[in-house]
Amino acid sequence: MGVVVQKYGGSSVASPEKIKNVAKRVVQEKEKGNSVIVVVSAMGDTTDELLALAKQISKNPPAREMDMLLSTGEQISISLLAMAIKEFDYPVISLTGQQVGILTDSSHTKAKILKINIDRLKKELENDQIVIVAGFQGVNEFNDITTLGRGGSDTTAVAIAAAINADRCEIYTDVDGVYTADPRIVIDAKKLKEVTYDEMLEMASLGAQVLQPRAVECAKQYGVIIHVRSSFSYEEGTAVKEACEMEKERLVSGVTCDLNTAKIAILEVPDRPGIAYKIFSALAKANINVDMIIQSIMRDNVNDISFTISESDADLALEITKGVADEIGAKGVKFSKDVAKVSIVGAGMVNNPGVAATMFETLAEEGINIQMITTSEIKISCLIDASSAIKAVKALHKKFNLS
Amino acid sequence: MGVVVQKYGGSSVASPEKIKNVAKRVVQEKEKGNSVIVVVSAMGDTTDELLALAKQISKNPPAREMDMLLSTGEQISISLLAMAIKEFDYPVISLTGQQVGILTDSSHTKAKILKINIDRLKKELENDQIVIVAGFQGVNEFNDITTLGRGGSDTTAVAIAAAINADRCEIYTDVDGVYTADPRIVIDAKKLKEVTYDEMLEMASLGAQVLQPRAVECAKQYGVIIHVRSSFSYEEGTAVKEACEMEKERLVSGVTCDLNTAKIAILEVPDRPGIAYKIFSALAKANINVDMIIQSIMRDNVNDISFTISESDADLALEITKGVADEIGAKGVKFSKDVAKVSIVGAGMVNNPGVAATMFETLAEEGINIQMITTSEIKISCLIDASSAIKAVKALHKKFNLS
Numbered sequence: 072m073g074v075v076v077q078k079y080g081g082s083s084v085a086s087p088e089k090i091k092n093v094a095k096r097v098v099q100e101k102e103k104g105n106s107v108i109v110v111v112s113a114m115g116d117t118t119d120e121l122l123a124l125a126k127q128i129s130k131n132p133p134a135r136e137m138d139m140l141l142s143t144g145e146q147i148s149i150s151l152l153a154m155a156i157k158e159f160d161y162p163v164i165s166l167t168g169q170q171v172g173i174l175t176d177s178s179h180t181k182a183k184i185l186k187i188n189i190d191r192l193k194k195e196l197e198n199d200q201i202v203i204v205a206g207f208q209g210v211n212e213f214n215d216i217t218t219l220g221r222g223g224s225d226t227t228a229v230a231i232a233a234a235i236n237a238d239r240c241e242i243y244t245d246v247d248g249v250y251t252a253d254p255r256i257v258i259d260a261k262k263l264k265e266v267t268y269d270e271m272l273e274m275a276s277l278g279a280q281v282l283q284p285r286a287v288e289c290a291k292q293y294g295v296i297i298h299v300r301s302s303f304s305y306e307e308g309t310a311v312k313e314a315c316e317m318e319k320e321r322l323v324s325g326v327t328c329d330l331n332t333a334k335i336a337i338l339e340v341p342d343r344p345g346i347a348y349k350i351f352s353a354l355a356k357a358n359i360n361v362d363m364i365i366q367s368i369m370r371d372n373v374n375d376i377s378f379t380i381s382e383s384d385a386d387l388a389l390e391i392t393k394g395v396a397d398e399i400g401a402k403g404v405k406f407s408k409d410v411a412k413v414s415i416v417g418a419g420m421v422n423n424p425g426v427a428a429t430m431f432e433t434l435a436e437e438g439i440n441i442q443m444i445t446t447s448e449i450k451i452s453c454l455i456d457a458s459s460a461i462k463a464v465k466a467l468h469k470k471f472n473l474s
Numbered sequence: 475m476g477v478v479v480q481k482y483g484g485s486s487v488a489s490p491e492k493i494k495n496v497a498k499r500v501v502q503e504k505e506k507g508n509s510v511i512v513v514v515s516a517m518g519d520t521t522d523e524l525l526a527l528a529k530q531i532s533k534n535p536p537a538r539e540m541d542m543l544l545s546t547g548e549q550i551s552i553s554l555l556a557m558a559i560k561e562f563d564y565p566v567i568s569l570t571g572q573q574v575g576i577l578t579d580s581s582h583t584k585a586k587i588l589k590i591n592i593d594r595l596k597k598e599l600e601n602d603q604i605v606i607v608a609g610f611q612g613v614n615e616f617n618d619i620t621t622l623g624r625g626g627s628d629t630t631a632v633a634i635a636a637a638i639n640a641d642r643c644e645i646y647t648d649v650d651g652v653y654t655a656d657p658r659i660v661i662d663a664k665k666l667k668e669v670t671y672d673e674m675l676e677m678a679s680l681g682a683q684v685l686q687p688r689a690v691e692c693a694k695q696y697g698v699i700i701h702v703r704s705s706f707s708y709e710e711g712t713a714v715k716e717a718c719e720m721e722k723e724r725l726v727s728g729v730t731c732d733l734n735t736a737k738i739a740i741l742e743v744p745d746r747p748g749i750a751y752k753i754f755s756a757l758a759k760a761n762i763n764v765d766m767i768i769q770s771i772m773r774d775n776v777n778d779i780s781f782t783i784s785e786s787d788a789d790l791a792l793e794i795t796k797g798v799a800d801e802i803g804a805k806g807v808k809f810s811k812d813v814a815k816v817s818i819v820g821a822g823m824v825n826n827p828g829v830a831a832t833m834f835e836t837l838a839e840e841g842i843n844i845q846m847i848t849t850s851e852i853k854i855s856c857l858i859d860a861s862s863a864i865k866a867v868k869a870l871h872k873k874f875n876l877s
Contacts, residue, residue, distance in 0.1 A: 087527065087530035087531050090531060091531065121550070124490065124550075124554065125553075125554065125557060127490035128490050128493060128494065128554050128557045128558045128561070129557040129558065129560065129561050132557040132560070133556070133557065133560050135567070136553045136554075136556045136557050136560070136568060137553070139549060139552065139553035139556070139568050139570075140549075140550060140553035140554065140557075142549075143546035143549045143550050146542060146543075146545075146546045146549070147524070147527075147543060147546050149542065150528075150539045150540070150542035150543035151527065151528065151531050151539075151543065153536070153539045153542070154528060154531045154532040154535040154536065154539050154543075155531045155532065157532065157535070157536050157539070158531070158532050164538070165539060165542050167542075167619075169572065169617075170617055170618070191617075214572075214573055214594075215573070216570075
C-alpha cells in the first residue's frame with residue numbers, strides 16, 4: 072500500500088484505443104491497493120499540430136500565448152484518460168497544472184517548477200480518487216499558464232513524486248528501459264537493470280532520449296527513484312537511482328550517439344583577452360547552448376576556435392559567429408553538419424584513465440578520425456564524421472563487453 | 475472613448491485566415507481609442523470534434539471531464555487570436571474563464587454564471603491591453619472548469635459587458651442581424667433595426683439561432699444593449715434593447731420556424747390526479763425540456779396528452795414516456811418527428827387578439843392543418859406538418875406585411 076506516480080508519454084496516449092490501454096494499466100495499479108497519480112503528455116502529435124496552427128498566424132508568436140495554446144494538448148489527454156478510467160467504474164479526477172498547484176517561474180515555454188502546493192492532490196487521494204495530472208504545465212505567480220518545455224511531463228511526474236513523497240515513480244515510454252546502446256543500431260544491446268542519476272544525465276544529454284535531463288536532475292536532488300518502463304509490455308524496466316550496488320564493477324554502462332549536432336570553426340582568431348567571451352556571450356544571448364569547445368594551440372599570435380551546437384540552432388549560430396568573427400578580425404568561419412558525437416558513459420570510469428585510451432584505440436582501429444574530444448567524470452565524447460557514427464557505436468559496444 | 479465588448483462565434487474564427495480577419499476588426503475598434511474586450515468561441519467544428527473524441531472513449535462521459543475537454547476549444551482560439559492581434563503590434567492578452575474570474579455553479583456542461591470578479595480584467599484594461607476572453611467557460615467554487623452549454627459564449631459576452639459596465643456589447647455572427655424571417659426561406663425578409671429583449675427571447679427559443687436565449691435574458695436583466703452584427707461586413711446590425719421607440723406600431727416583428735421538434739402523444743390516459751406530474755417529472759429528471767403540451771377534452775374518463783420536445787431528446791423521451799404509459803395504464807404512445815413549429819413574434823401583439831385569428835386564417839387558406847397551438851404575450855406558435863413549414867412561413871410573412 073503506497074502512493075504510486077505513473078507518467079505516460081504522448082505515444083502511449085496517441086489514440087482512444089491507446090488511452091483505454093493506459094486506463095487498464097492504471098486500474099491494475101489501483102487494484103493493488105495503491106493511491107495512484109497519473110501524469111500524462113499530449114496525445115501523439117497534438118503539440119506539433121498546435122505549433123503548426125500558431126505558425127500560420129505568426130512567425131514569432133508571443134511565448135505567453137504559445138503556452139496558453141500548447142497547454143490545451145495535455146488538458147485534452149487528461150480528460151480523455153479520466154473518461155476511460157471512469158469506464159472501469161473507478162473514482163477519478165483530472166487536474167490541470169493550475170489546479171494541481173504547480174507554481175513555476177515566468178519563463179514561458181521553458182518554465183521551471185518553483186513549488187507544488189499539494190493540498191488539492193492530497194484531498195483527492197484521501198477521497199480515494201485516481202488523480203490524472205496534466206504534465207508539462209503550471210502557472211506563474213500571476214496565474215498565467217506556463218509550460219516546462221519539451222518533455223516537461225517527465226519533470227512534472229518527478230516533482231509531484233517528490234512533493235507527495237511517493238513510494239514509486241514510474242515513467243512509461245515506448246522503449247522498455249535504458250539500454251547499453253540504441254537497440255536499433257546495436258542488435259545485442261542489453262537492457263540495464265539500474266543506472267545512476269549521473270549516468271542517466273549524461274546519456275539523456277547525449278541523445279538517448281528516454282528521460283528528460285531536467286527530470287533526472289530533479290529526481291537526483293530529491294532522491295526520487297525513477298522506474299523507466301514500457302506502456303506496451305509488463306517487463307521490469309530500468310531503475311534510475313543514486314548508486315547501483317548490483318553493478319559496481321561496471322566500467323562503462325552505455326554507448327550513445329548524437330547526430331543532432333553541428334560544428335563551427337573560427338579560423339585564425341587574434342589572441343587577445345576577452346575574445347572567447349565575445350564569441351560565446353553573443354551565442355548565449357541568443358539562447359544557444361554550446362556543447363564542445365576546442366581552442367587550438369597558438370601559433371603566430373592566432374588561434375583556431377571550434378565548437379559544437381545542436382543542429383536546430385546551427386543556422387542562427389553561424390550567422391552570429393560570422394558577425395563576431397568579422398568584428399574581432401578572424402580570418403574566416405568553417406561550418407559542418409555532417410558530424411556525430413559518440414560517447415561512452417559509466418559511473419565506474421571515474422579514476423580509470425584507461426577507459427579513455429581504450430575508446431581512442433577502438434576508433435583508431437576502425438580508421439575513424441576524432442575531430443574533438445570532451446570528457447566529464449563519467450563520460451567521454453568524441454566528435455567524428457557522421458558517416459562513421461554507426462560503425463563507431465558498434466565497435467565501442469563490443470570493445471567494452473556490453474552485450 | 476469607452477469600453478467595447480465584442481463577441482465572435484465559431485464560424486468567425488474557423489480558420490487562421492478568419493482569425494486574422496477578426497484581429498483586424500478588433501484593432502480597428504482599438505484604434506478608435508476604445509478599451510476592447512473580445513469574447514471568442516471555439517474554432518469552427520472544434521467542439522464537435524472533441525465531442526466525437528470523447529464518444530470513442532465513453533458512451534456516457536462524466537460531465538466534469540467533458541467540461542475539462544471542451545473548454546480547450548476556446549483556449550485554443552483565444553491564444554491564436556491574441557497572436558494574430560500581436561502581429562498588428564498592439565498589446566494583447568488572452569484569459570481563460572478561470573483567469574478572467576467567471577465563477578459559475580457546479581452544473582457541469584450547463585453551468586450558470588454566479589459572479590464575475592473583474593479585478594484582473596480591469597487591471598489589464600488599465601495597462602492598455604486588448605483582452606481576449608474564452609467564451610463558454612468558467613470555474614465553480616472548487617476551481618473546477620465548467621462550461622455554460624452550447625452558445626454560452628454569447629452569455630459570457632453579455633455578462634462581462636454587464637460586470638464591467640461596458641459602453642457597447644457587439645455580438646458578431648455569420649448573419650448581419652435579426653430578420654423578419656429566415657432569409658434563406660423568405661427572399662424579401664427584412665433586417666430589423668431594433669427588437670425588444672422579449673421579442674428576441676421568443677425568436678431565439680423558436681429556432682432563429684442568432685442569439686442564445688440565456689444571453690438575451692442576462693442582457694435584459696442588466697440592461698445591456700446587444701448589437702447583433704456580421705463579422706464579414708461593416709453594416710449596422712440589429713440592436714436588442716428594452717423598448718423600440720422607432721417601431722412601436724409594429725404588430726408582428728418576425729416569423730420563425732423550428733424543425734428541431736418532435737411530437738409524442740399518449741393515448742387514452744386514465745383521468746386520475748397526479749398523472750401529468752408522473753409523466754413530466756420523469757422527463758424533467760432526464761433533463762428533457764418539454765415545449766408545447768396539450769391535453770384533449772376528456773371522454774369516458776380518459777384523456778389524450780400530447781407534447782413536443784426537441785428532436786435531439788426525442789429517442790430518450792419516447793423511451794421514458796413508453797415506460798410511464800405502461801405504468802399508468804395508458805393505451806399507447808404515438809410519435810412523430812415530421813413536425814415543425816411555426817411562430818409569429820411581436821411585442822405589439824399584446825392586447826391584440828386579432829393577430830392570432832389572422833395567423834390561423836392564413837394557415838387555413840394554405841390548407842395547412844394545425845396540430846397544436848401555444849401562445850405567450852408576444853408570440854403565437856402552431857405545430858404543423860414539417861412538409862408545410864416553408865409554405866407557412868412565406869404566407870405569414872406576406873400576410874403581416876413584413877417585407
